[in-house]
Amino acid sequence: MEPLLSLRAIEIASNAKIYLETYFDRRLTSPSPRSLRRRALERLIKELSLGSREAARCWDDWRAKETEYLRRCRTKLQIRDFDVLKIIGKGAFGCVKLARMENGKGDVYAVKIIQKGVQLKNGQEAHLRAERDLLVAGEGSRWIVPLVASFQDDENLYLVMEYMIGGDFLGFLIDRGVLSEEVTRFYVAEMVLCIEEVHKLCFIHRDVKPDNFCITASGHLKICDFGLAFSGHWAHDAAYFEQQRWGLIKKTQVSVGGDTIDKRTGNTLARVLSTTDSTIPHGERVLSWRNKSGQRRMARSIVGTYQYMAPEIAREEAYDARCDWWSLGVIIYECLFGYTPFHSENREESKIKVLDWSNYLDLTSRVSSQMKSLICSLICEKEARLGSTAYRINDASDRLPSYVYPNDAEEIRSHPFFASINWRTLHMQMPPFIPDGLFDETDTKYFTDSFNSRSGSGESSYESECSQIRAKDMLLRDKESGDEILEVRKRGAFLGYTYVRPGNVGSGKGMFLY
Numbered sequence: 001m002e003p004l005l006s007l008r009a010i011e012i013a014s015n016a017k018i019y020l021e022t023y024f025d026r027r028l029t030s031p032s033p034r035s036l037r038r039r040a041l042e043r044l045i046k047e048l049s050l051g052s053r054e055a056a057r058c059w060d061d062w063r064a065k066e067t068e069y070l071r072r073c074r075t076k077l078q079i080r081d082f083d084v085l086k087i088i089g090k091g092a093f094g095c096v097k098l099a100r101m102e103n104g105k106g107d108v109y110a111v112k113i114i115q116k117g118v119q120l121k122n123g124q125e126a127h128l129r130a131e132r133d134l135l136v137a138g139e140g141s142r143w144i145v146p147l148v149a150s151f152q153d154d155e156n157l158y159l160v161m162e163y164m165i166g167g168d169f170l171g172f173l174i175d176r177g178v179l180s181e182e183v184t185r186f187y188v189a190e191m192v193l194c195i196e197e198v199h200k201l202c203f204i205h206r207d208v209k210p211d212n213f214c215i216t217a218s219g220h221l222k223i224c225d226f227g228l229a230f231s232g233h234w235a236h237d238a239a240y241f242e243q244q245r246w247g248l249i250k251k252t253q254v255s256v257g258g259d260t261i262d263k264r265t266g267n268t269l270a271r272v273l274s275t276t277d278s279t280i281p282h283g284e285r286v287l288s289w290r291n292k293s294g295q296r297r298m299a300r301s302i303v304g305t306y307q308y309m310a311p312e313i314a315r316e317e318a319y320d321a322r323c324d325w326w327s328l329g330v331i332i333y334e335c336l337f338g339y340t341p342f343h344s345e346n347r348e349e350s351k352i353k354v355l356d357w358s359n360y361l362d363l364t365s366r367v368s369s370q371m372k373s374l375i376c377s378l379i380c381e382k383e384a385r386l387g388s389t390a391y392r393i394n395d396a397s398d399r400l401p402s403y404v405y406p407n408d409a410e411e412i413r414s415h416p417f418f419a420s421i422n423w424r425t426l427h428m429q430m431p432p433f434i435p436d437g438l439f440d441e442t443d444t445k446y447f448t449d450s451f452n453s454r455s456g457s458g459e460s461s462y463e464s465e466c467s468q469i470r471a472k473d474m475l476l477r478d479k480e481s482g483d484e485i486l487e488v489r490k491r492g493a494f495l496g497y498t499y500v501r502p503g504n505v506g507s508g509k510g511m512f513l514y
C-alpha cells in the first residue's frame with residue numbers, strides 16, 4: 001500500500017528543501033565569510049608590506065580570533081540572555097526593544113522582535129529573509145544600521161542591532177517642524193549615501209521614509225527597516241516559498257494517486273488543491289531577465305507607504321530602484337514644508353494625489369531654485385527622474401538589464417544643490433544636531449513614547465499586500481490543518497536565520513575582532 005503523507009510531513013519536507021536550496025545557493029554563488037576575512041587580512045599584510053615574522057604573528061592572531069568567533073557562533077543566543085529595558089519602536093513587522101545583554105552586565109542593543117506566527121500567516125516569509133540577508137550583507141557599512149546577531153526561537157525572530165540613541169529622523173522632524181535648506185542639505189546628502197548603499201547591495205528599499213533613518217550618537221544617519229527590501233533573488237520572493245509547498249503537494253498527489261492525504265484530519269489534497277490551486281500567490285512577480293516583451297527585470301507588488309510611494313508603484317506598473325529616489329524627493333519636501341506633498345486624511349486620497357502628482361505638487365512657497373530643481377527632478381515620472389541615466393545606458397547596452405543599478409546615485413550626487421557637499425568626508429562632518437544631555441547608554445529620551453503618540457507616516461500600504469497574500473495562503477487558513485501546519489512552519493521556515501557578527505557580542509569590548 002502506498003504511504004499516506006500528511007500535510008504536516010509535506011510541510012516538514014518543504015522546509016528542509018527550502019533550507020538546502022538556500023544554503024547551497026549561498027555557498028555556491030558567493031565566497032564564504034571566512035574566506036573573505038582571510039582575503040582581507042592577506043590584502044592588509046600586503047599593503048603594510050609586513051615581514052615574514054610579523055605576517056606569521058598576524059596569521060596566528062587571526063586563527064585564534066577565528067576559533068573564538070566560531071565558538072561564539074556555536075553558543076546559542078537566546079532572548080533570556082537579554083534584560084529588556086524598554087520598548088522603543090513599534091511597526092507593522094514587530095516591536096523594537098532596548099535590551100542589555102548578559103543579564104544586566106553586557107552592552108545595550110536594540111532588539112527587533114518579530115512574531116513568526118503572525119508574519120507567516122501574512123505570507124511575509126520572503127520579506128523577513130530579505131530583511132535579515134540585507135542586514136548581514138551590510139556588515140561593516142557605515143550607512144546601514146549594524147546588525148550584531150540574529151536568532152530565533154519557536155515563537156519569534158530576533159534581530160539584535162546596535163542601538164541608535166538619537167532616535168529616528170521622523171522624531172527629529174516632529175521636534176523641529178521645518179528645517180532650513182542648509183540643514184536639509186546635510187541630512188538629505190546622508191540619506192542619498194544610505195540609499196546608495198542599499199542599491200549597491202542590489203536591493204531596492206521600497207519603504208524610504210523619515211522613520212526609517214536612525215540617528216547615531218554622533219548625529220549621523222543610518223538607514224534601517226528592510227522589511228520591504230527586495231533583491232530580485234528567488235529566496236526573497238514570496239512566490240518561491242509558496243511554489244515549494246504547492247509543488248510538493250502536487251507531486252505527492254501524483255505519487256499517492258487518489259485523494260487521500262491527512263490521516264489525522266481526513267483532509268484530502270484534492271479538496272485543499274481544488275480551493276487553492278488557482279490562487280497560488282505571485283509574490284513579487286518579478287519579470288524574468290529580458291522577458292518576452294523585452295522589459296527590464298522589475299518588481300511589481302504594491303509596497304511602501306502611500307505618502308512616499310512612487311506613482312509607478314501606485315499604478316501597479318513594473319518598477320525599479322528609482323522608486324526610492326521619488327520617496328527621497330518627498331522627504332526633502334517634508335523637511336522644508338513640514339508636511340508631505342501628497343498627505344491626506346485617508347489612504348485612498350493619498351493614492352489619488354500621488355497618481356495625479358503634477359497637480360498636487362505645490363512648490364509655490366519660497367525655496368531656492370536649486371532646491372526646487374532637485375525636488376522636481378526626484379518627484380517626477382521615473383523616466384525623467386534623477387538616477388535614470390544608469391538605467392538608460394544599461395538598457396541601450398548588451399548587458400543584462402536590472403531592477404537596480406548600484407551607480408544610480410551618482411547623478412543625484414552631482415546635482416548643483418549638493419555642490420558644497422564633500423561626499424567622501426561627509427561622515428566626519430559635524431552634523432547640525434548631536435544627541436545631548438543623555439544620562440547613559442540606555443537613555444531613550446529621543447524615543448520617549450513618541451511611537452505611541454505620533455501617527456507620522458505610520459500608514460503602510462504593506463497591509464494591502466499582506467491581505468492579498470493572506471487571502472491566498474489556504475494551507476494556513478484551513479480550519480482543520482491550519483494551526484498544526486503553522487506550528488510546524490514556525491519551527492522550520494527560518495532555518496539558517498542565525499547570524500553572529502564577527503565581534504564581541506555582549507562583552508563590551510568593541511565592535512570587530514578584525
Ligand SMILES: Nc1ncnc2c1ncn2[C@@H]1O[C@H](COP(=O)(O)OP(=O)(O)OP(=O)(O)O)[C@@H](O)[C@H]1O
Pocket residue numbers: 088089090091092093094095096110112145161162163164165167168211212214224225226227460
Ligand atoms: N537599531 C535601532 N536603534 C534604535 N531605534 C531603532 C532601531 N531600529 C529600529 N528602531 C526604531 O524602531 C522603529 C521601528 O523599527 P522598524 O522600522 O525596523 O520596524 P517595522 O516593524 O519594520 O516598522 P514599519 O511598520 O515602519 O515597517 C524605527 O522607526 C525606529 O524608531
